[in-house]
Amino acid sequence: xxxxxxxxxxxxxxxxxxxxxxxxxxxxxxxxxxxxxxxxxxxxxxxxxxxxxxxxxxx
Amino acid sequence: xxxxxxxxxxxxxxxxxxxxxxxxxxxxxxxxxxxxxxxxxxxxxxxxxxxxxxxxxxxxxxxxxxxxxxxxxxxxxxxxxxxxxxxxxxxxxxxxxxxxxxxxxxxxxxxxxxxxxxxxxxxxxxxxxxxxxxxxxxxxxxxxxxxxxxxxxxxxxxxxxxxxxxxxxxxxxxxxxxxxxx
Numbered sequence: 474x475x476x477x478x479x480x481x482x483x484x485x486x487x488x489x490x491x492x493x494x495x496x497x498x499x500x501x502x503x504x505x506x507x508x509x510x511x512x513x514x515x516x517x518x519x520x521x522x523x524x525x526x527x528x529x530x531x532x
Numbered sequence: 533x534x535x536x537x538x539x540x541x542x543x544x545x546x547x548x549x550x551x552x553x554x555x556x557x558x559x560x561x562x563x564x565x566x567x568x569x570x571x572x573x574x575x576x577x578x579x580x581x582x583x584x585x586x587x588x589x590x591x592x593x594x595x596x597x598x599x600x601x602x603x604x605x606x607x608x609x610x611x612x613x614x615x616x617x618x619x620x621x622x623x624x625x626x627x628x629x630x631x632x633x634x635x636x637x638x639x640x641x642x643x644x645x646x647x648x649x650x651x652x653x654x655x656x657x658x659x660x661x662x663x664x665x666x667x668x669x670x671x672x673x674x675x676x677x678x679x680x681x682x683x684x685x686x687x688x689x690x691x692x693x694x695x696x697x698x699x700x701x702x703x704x705x706x707x708x709x710x711x712x713x714x
Contacts, residue, residue: 490535490537498562502559502562502563504562504563504566504568505566505567505568506562506565506566507567514558518561521565522693522697523561523697523700525697525700525701525703525704526557526558526561526700526704528704529537529554529700529703529704529707530537530558531535531536531537531539
């Protein structure tokens, strides 16, 4: 598990958002999620049955 | 501020801590869906996700407690009465006595920052800051977290998607509740 998470200028992590692309996540963590790379993370969560978590993400 | 998933939290450090915990959950979640890992590894990811989700719930509830109640409210809540130098004046029966003694008020020693999730939930319920429906759901996530380290441990429990979706559902409701109430 790599932790090459995006950071702000002052070194803080940028919160993952609803519109993060799956391809970005796959690339960051070296995993395959079996869905289209341009799918938004929030939509991926809904598709996989994680509606509650998706609703916690800022759109 | 715009980037945060907890933009309603005013304290920047607190908000950043919540965002980092939440981000860790969303980082771990795809690993539970990936075919690369076996069931034991996926269960371990689920356990971490549950712990982090409970952490967010606990932090958000503490935020409510800290905003709405003073240290003195906590002290009062944990205040009790203690009977010292007790003298039995009359024994009614085996389970009932008439007594005399020094009856003193003992101030509660717990402060806000020493309270755990169970204590925070009980306090907010007693103060009617949360309703009984939310109280019952909060107890579910508290048990989900605690059974990982406290309990009889008669068998190794495998954690699944159902456990984490239950935890997420409770966390979402708590986030909505805090957002509305602050």
